[in-house]
Amino acid sequence: MEDTNRSWYFAERPAGEPDADCFELREEAVPEAGAGELLVRVEYLSVDPYMRGRMRDSESYAEPWDVGDVLRGGIVGEVVESNSERYDAGDFVTGEGTWADYSVLDADDTAPVDPDVADLPAYLGVLGMPGRTAYFGLLDVGDPKPGDTVVVSGAAGAVGSVVGQIAKLNGCRVVGFAGTDEKTRWLTEELGFDAAVNYQETDDYGAALDDVAPDGVDVYFDNVGGPITDAVFTKLNLDARVAVCGQIAHYNDESVPTGPRKLPLLIAPRARVQGLLVGDYATRFGEASEQLASWVASGEVDHRESVVEGLENAPDAFLGLFSGDNIGKQVVRVAE
Amino acid sequence: MEDTNRSWYFAERPAGEPDADCFELREEAVPEAGAGELLVRVEYLSVDPYMRGRMRDSESYAEPWDVGDVLRGGIVGEVVESNSERYDAGDFVTGEGTWADYSVLDADDTAPVDPDVADLPAYLGVLGMPGRTAYFGLLDVGDPKPGDTVVVSGAAGAVGSVVGQIAKLNGCRVVGFAGTDEKTRWLTEELGFDAAVNYQETDDYGAALDDVAPDGVDVYFDNVGGPITDAVFTKLNLDARVAVCGQIAHYNDESVPTGPRKLPLLIAPRARVQGLLVGDYATRFGEASEQLASWVASGEVDHRESVVEGLENAPDAFLGLFSGDNIGKQVVRVAE
CATH class of the missing domain: 3.40.50.720 (NAD(P)-binding Rossmann-like Domain)
Structure with a gap:
C-alpha cells in the first residue's frame, strides 16, 4: 500500500462547459477507516453526466458540491482494511467513494462485488x-x-x-x-x-x-x-x-x-x-440487480465499458461525456 | 316553425387568427328527420376552443372541417319532430348538432335535458x-x-x-x-x-x-x-x-x-x-354527469355562462374565446 493518497477536489464552479480548472489533484495521507467502515483501494471510478448538476450552486436532486469538496462518485475496489463483519480484506465492494487512490466507505452503504460474475467495471455500469x-x-x-x-x-x-x-x-x-x-x-x-x-x-x-x-x-x-x-x-x-x-x-x-x-x-x-x-426505486434495487446479473450471465444483455487509464485523467474522462467519447459506460481505471 | 333554416358554413381556412371570412351564413330549407332521428329547434349552441383545431387541414383528435362543411358543435334544444321512441316533441335534448336554427340529430347520440335541474346553457358547460x-x-x-x-x-x-x-x-x-x-x-x-x-x-x-x-x-x-x-x-x-x-x-x-x-x-x-x-372517458360519462348534477343541485359547484344573442353572432362568440371575452362557458342563444 502506498503512503500517500491522491484525491481530486472541486476547485471552481464552471460557467458553461466545465474544464480542467474545475479540478485539483491533491496528495494527502491515506485516510483511516473508523468503526463500521472500510478502507478501499479504488480500482475503477465512475464518471456520470448527472455530476454536472452537482457542480451548480443550486439545490437539485443530487446535493451540490461546494468548492473545496472532494469529488465523489461510484467506485469499485478491493477492501484493504475492514472494520465491518460483512467484509474481509481482499473482498471487492462497490459504493459511493471518492475520486482517489484510497477511499473510506461505510460498509452498510456498499454492495459486494463478485469478479467471477462480471469484470469489475461492469459493477459501475450494467450491474450498477x-x-x-x-x-x-x-x-x-x-x-x-x-x-x-x-x-x-x-x-x-x-x-x-x-x-x-x-x-x-x-x-x-x-x-x-x-x-x-x-x-x-x-x-x-x-x-x-x-x-x-x-x-x-x-x-x-x-x-x-x-x-x-x-x-x-x-x-x-x-x-x-x-x-x-x-x-x-x-x-x-x-x-x-x-x-x-x-x-x-x-x-x-x-x-x-x-x-x-x-x-x-x-x-x-x-x-x-x-x-x-x-x-426512487431503492427498495427494489435487489430485484433489478438480480435480473441484470442473470441477463449478463446468460448473454442476453451485453455491455461495454470505455476505460480511461489513471486517476490523473479522471477529469478528462468526465469532460469526454459531453462530447460523447464513451461507448457504453465510461470508467477510470485507478489501479488493478 | 319557420320555413327556412339558417346554417353557418366553413367558408375559408384561417391563417393565424380566424376572422369573419371563415364563416358563411346560408338560408336553406328546414331539414327532415329520418328514421331514429330528431328534428331539434336549437336554443343554445356551444363554441369551444378545440374547434380551432378542426379548422386546420391536418389530422388531429377532432376530424378537420372541410371548406364547405356545415359547422358542428354541442347544442341544446327542443325536439320538434321525433322519429325515436326515446323522445316526444317538446322534450329537451343535448348532443352534437349544427350551428343552425334547426338541426337533425340521431336520437342515440343525444342525452335528455331536464330544465328543472339547471338552465339549458348549463348543459353545454358544467353539465356538458x-x-x-x-x-x-x-x-x-x-x-x-x-x-x-x-x-x-x-x-x-x-x-x-x-x-x-x-x-x-x-x-x-x-x-x-x-x-x-x-x-x-x-x-x-x-x-x-x-x-x-x-x-x-x-x-x-x-x-x-x-x-x-x-x-x-x-x-x-x-x-x-x-x-x-x-x-x-x-x-x-x-x-x-x-x-x-x-x-x-x-x-x-x-x-x-x-x-x-x-x-x-x-x-x-x-x-x-x-x-x-x-x-377517452366515454364509458364513465354517466358517473361524471351524475356527480356534477348533484354538485350543481347542492350549490357545491357554481357555474356561469356568457351568452351571445343570435345565431348571426355565433362566429363572434367563437372568435371572442381567443381574446378571453367569456366568463364561464361561452354559448350562443339561438332561440328560446
Missing part, C-alpha cells in the same frame, strides 16, 4: 446505477408492450445501451440515436437494436424517424434532449410514454434553453411524459 | 363536455390529494372554473390565472378559489406564483400554455402532475411555437405531464 436506471426507467416509466416502437437517445451510453436491450427482451422494435458509426454499428450488430441513427450525419431527425420508426413512437427513453427529442415528440403515438432520464444536451447551458413547445403535441396522442430518478 | 373534461382531467390525470396546491390556467373558463371547484371539494389549495379583475373576483369571491392572479397585470408569473403558491405546485391543470405555463413548470413539487387539457395561447400559431425547454425541469421533481381528451 446505470443498469438499474435503465431497468426501472424503461419498465416502470416507459411501460413497454410487445410490438411497441421504443426510441432511445444516447443509445450507446451506459443507460441507453441497456434500455434498448431490455426493450428487445420485451418484444419491442428498438431504435437508437448515437453519435458515431462505431456506436450505431455496436447497437445494431452487437446489441440487437432494429435500427440506429447516427445523428451527426443528418439534421433532419424527423425524416430519419419516418425511416426507422415508420409506425411512430410508443416509448421514448430520453437521455439527451435537444433537437432529437424535438423530432421524437412530433411522432408520438396514441398513449405514448416518455421517460425523461437525462438531458445531457442542456447540462452545460448557462441560460434557460429554448426550443419548440411540446405541450401542444401531447394532447392528440394523450402522451405521458415523466421525469425519473433511480433513487 | 367542459364539466366532464374538468372532472376526469382533474381527478384522473391530476390526481389531487388533500393539501395539494392546484394551479389552473384559464381558470375562469368553462373547464377551469369547474376544475378549481372540484379541487376545493378534494381539500386542495386552489390558485387560478385569469385575464380580468372581474374574473379573478369571481374565482375568489364566488367559487372559493384561495387565490387568483390577473395575468394582464403582471408579467412576472414566477413572482406571482411565489406569492400565491408559496409551497410550490402539486397539480397544474393547463388550458392555456405560453408564459404562465413556463412559470408554473419552474415551481413543480416532488411528484407533481400536469394535466395538459388545452393550449389556447398556441391554437392560432402558424409556425411551431418556441419557449423555454421544460423536460430538464421534470427530472428533479419526477413530474408527470399528460395530455388529456375527455372522449
Whole structure:
C-alpha cells in the first residue's frame, strides 16, 4: 500500500462547459477507516453526466458540491482494511467513494462485488446505477408492450445501451440515436437494436424517424434532449410514454434553453411524459440487480465499458461525456 | 316553425387568427328527420376552443372541417319532430348538432335535458363536455390529494372554473390565472378559489406564483400554455402532475411555437405531464354527469355562462374565446 493518497477536489464552479480548472489533484495521507467502515483501494471510478448538476450552486436532486469538496462518485475496489463483519480484506465492494487512490466507505452503504460474475467495471455500469436506471426507467416509466416502437437517445451510453436491450427482451422494435458509426454499428450488430441513427450525419431527425420508426413512437427513453427529442415528440403515438432520464444536451447551458413547445403535441396522442430518478426505486434495487446479473450471465444483455487509464485523467474522462467519447459506460481505471 | 333554416358554413381556412371570412351564413330549407332521428329547434349552441383545431387541414383528435362543411358543435334544444321512441316533441335534448336554427340529430347520440335541474346553457358547460373534461382531467390525470396546491390556467373558463371547484371539494389549495379583475373576483369571491392572479397585470408569473403558491405546485391543470405555463413548470413539487387539457395561447400559431425547454425541469421533481381528451372517458360519462348534477343541485359547484344573442353572432362568440371575452362557458342563444 502506498503512503500517500491522491484525491481530486472541486476547485471552481464552471460557467458553461466545465474544464480542467474545475479540478485539483491533491496528495494527502491515506485516510483511516473508523468503526463500521472500510478502507478501499479504488480500482475503477465512475464518471456520470448527472455530476454536472452537482457542480451548480443550486439545490437539485443530487446535493451540490461546494468548492473545496472532494469529488465523489461510484467506485469499485478491493477492501484493504475492514472494520465491518460483512467484509474481509481482499473482498471487492462497490459504493459511493471518492475520486482517489484510497477511499473510506461505510460498509452498510456498499454492495459486494463478485469478479467471477462480471469484470469489475461492469459493477459501475450494467450491474450498477446505470443498469438499474435503465431497468426501472424503461419498465416502470416507459411501460413497454410487445410490438411497441421504443426510441432511445444516447443509445450507446451506459443507460441507453441497456434500455434498448431490455426493450428487445420485451418484444419491442428498438431504435437508437448515437453519435458515431462505431456506436450505431455496436447497437445494431452487437446489441440487437432494429435500427440506429447516427445523428451527426443528418439534421433532419424527423425524416430519419419516418425511416426507422415508420409506425411512430410508443416509448421514448430520453437521455439527451435537444433537437432529437424535438423530432421524437412530433411522432408520438396514441398513449405514448416518455421517460425523461437525462438531458445531457442542456447540462452545460448557462441560460434557460429554448426550443419548440411540446405541450401542444401531447394532447392528440394523450402522451405521458415523466421525469425519473433511480433513487426512487431503492427498495427494489435487489430485484433489478438480480435480473441484470442473470441477463449478463446468460448473454442476453451485453455491455461495454470505455476505460480511461489513471486517476490523473479522471477529469478528462468526465469532460469526454459531453462530447460523447464513451461507448457504453465510461470508467477510470485507478489501479488493478 | 319557420320555413327556412339558417346554417353557418366553413367558408375559408384561417391563417393565424380566424376572422369573419371563415364563416358563411346560408338560408336553406328546414331539414327532415329520418328514421331514429330528431328534428331539434336549437336554443343554445356551444363554441369551444378545440374547434380551432378542426379548422386546420391536418389530422388531429377532432376530424378537420372541410371548406364547405356545415359547422358542428354541442347544442341544446327542443325536439320538434321525433322519429325515436326515446323522445316526444317538446322534450329537451343535448348532443352534437349544427350551428343552425334547426338541426337533425340521431336520437342515440343525444342525452335528455331536464330544465328543472339547471338552465339549458348549463348543459353545454358544467353539465356538458367542459364539466366532464374538468372532472376526469382533474381527478384522473391530476390526481389531487388533500393539501395539494392546484394551479389552473384559464381558470375562469368553462373547464377551469369547474376544475378549481372540484379541487376545493378534494381539500386542495386552489390558485387560478385569469385575464380580468372581474374574473379573478369571481374565482375568489364566488367559487372559493384561495387565490387568483390577473395575468394582464403582471408579467412576472414566477413572482406571482411565489406569492400565491408559496409551497410550490402539486397539480397544474393547463388550458392555456405560453408564459404562465413556463412559470408554473419552474415551481413543480416532488411528484407533481400536469394535466395538459388545452393550449389556447398556441391554437392560432402558424409556425411551431418556441419557449423555454421544460423536460430538464421534470427530472428533479419526477413530474408527470399528460395530455388529456375527455372522449377517452366515454364509458364513465354517466358517473361524471351524475356527480356534477348533484354538485350543481347542492350549490357545491357554481357555474356561469356568457351568452351571445343570435345565431348571426355565433362566429363572434367563437372568435371572442381567443381574446378571453367569456366568463364561464361561452354559448350562443339561438332561440328560446
